Amino acid sequence: MTQTKTRGLKGVSGLASGLAALAEVTGQATHRQVDIGKIHVDPHFNPRGRYDPDAFNEDRLAALSSSVRAEGLLSPLWVRIRPAGGYTLIAGERRLRAALLVDLRQVPVLVFEADDRRAAYLAVLENAQREDLSIVDETFAGFALLCAHTGLSVPEVISVLNQVRKGADDTLGLEAFLRGTYGTGVSVWSQHRARILDFTPEELAAVQERxxxxxxxxxxxPLKGRVEERRHLLRQAAADGLNATQVRALVRPLLSSGRRGLKAEISELRGALPRLARLKGEPADRARRLIQELQALLAES
Incomplete structure (x- = not known):
């Protein structure tokens, strides 16, 4: 096993504008060649796997496996020392799975000194710096990275972004952080990227598959809660190649008809509200976002 010290991670492929943020968090990493069987996977540190259940299916890994078979792993996996022995994977699970499929015995790794919080941050940051990210991948990775950077939940991050956009002091330095990492600022992430978090799984897949x-x-x-109508319009848009203006024209009358029954919907919702307290995980986070949006809407009225 060979190893070299890499201070500030200079020369590590896949990093661009986020290099400074990465170096600040990690300080230094060690490059090694290790036995692949010593690397253990913790699913909590895979940003893509949290929202893309098909990220690791065999079809999507086939092309990557062919490349790994021909050239080996060109980018090292990111790991940390495992107390029970071996290493815990921080980032690069698709590459690891591809390497296992072609029976690689040793793989290059970067070993970081990181606790759980830093490891989660590193996983998202590595994902965020890949050049082939779709806007969906980038958005989910970006909000996870913002949460790690600020210590806030996703709804809290969105609330702060909106406050900064409206003129509040940017005490967390979010504008500089976003522009340094993604090249876009608070306005884009509060008004556009935040809305991607409200896409249905079918809509996310349709965008990713172009x-x-x-x-x-x-x-x-805006068709929240109107599942069948929303799904029907998605299919129509995909089949007919509709643009945003055309879809907006189809959505507008549906929203107008929904407003006429608002009192009835409020009455129905009132009876269902106690069930919100039983939600956990992402459903609970989404409920908090919806509540914050409703409170903001009422405050503006």
Missing amino acids: QIDVSVAYELV
Whole structure:
């Protein structure tokens, strides 16, 4: 096993504008060649796997496996020392799975000194710096990275972004952080990227597979709670190649008809509210976002 010290991670492929943030968190890492059987996977440190259940299916790994078979792993896996022995994977699970499929015995790794919080931050930061990210991948990774950077939940991050956009002091330095990492600022992330978190799984898949443009999916978000109508419009948009303006024209009358029954919907919702307290995980986070949106809407009225 060979190893070299890499201070500040200079020369590590896949990093661009986020290099300074990465170096600040990690300080230094060690490059090694290790037995692949010594690497253990913790699913909590895979940002993509949290929202893309098909990220590791065999079809999607086939092309990567072919590349690994021909050239080996060109980018090291990111790991940390495992107290029970071996290493725990921080980032690079798709590459690890591809290496296992082609029976690689040794793989290159970067070993970080990191606790759970730093490891989670590193996992998201590595994911965020890949050049092939779709806007969906980038958005989910970006909000996870913002949570790690600020210590706030996703709804709290969105609330702070909106406050900064409206003129509040940017005490957390979010504008500089976003521009340094993604090249876009608070306005984009509060008004556009936050709406991607409200896409349905079908809409996320349609955007990632380029069946529709992300601007089309934005127009479907106001149809919250109207699952069948929203799904029907998504299929129509994909089949007919509709643009955002065309979809907006189809959504508008549906929203108008919904307003006429608002009192009835409020009455129905009132009876269901006690069930909100039983939600956990992402459903609970989504409920908090919806409550914050409703409170903001009432405050503006």
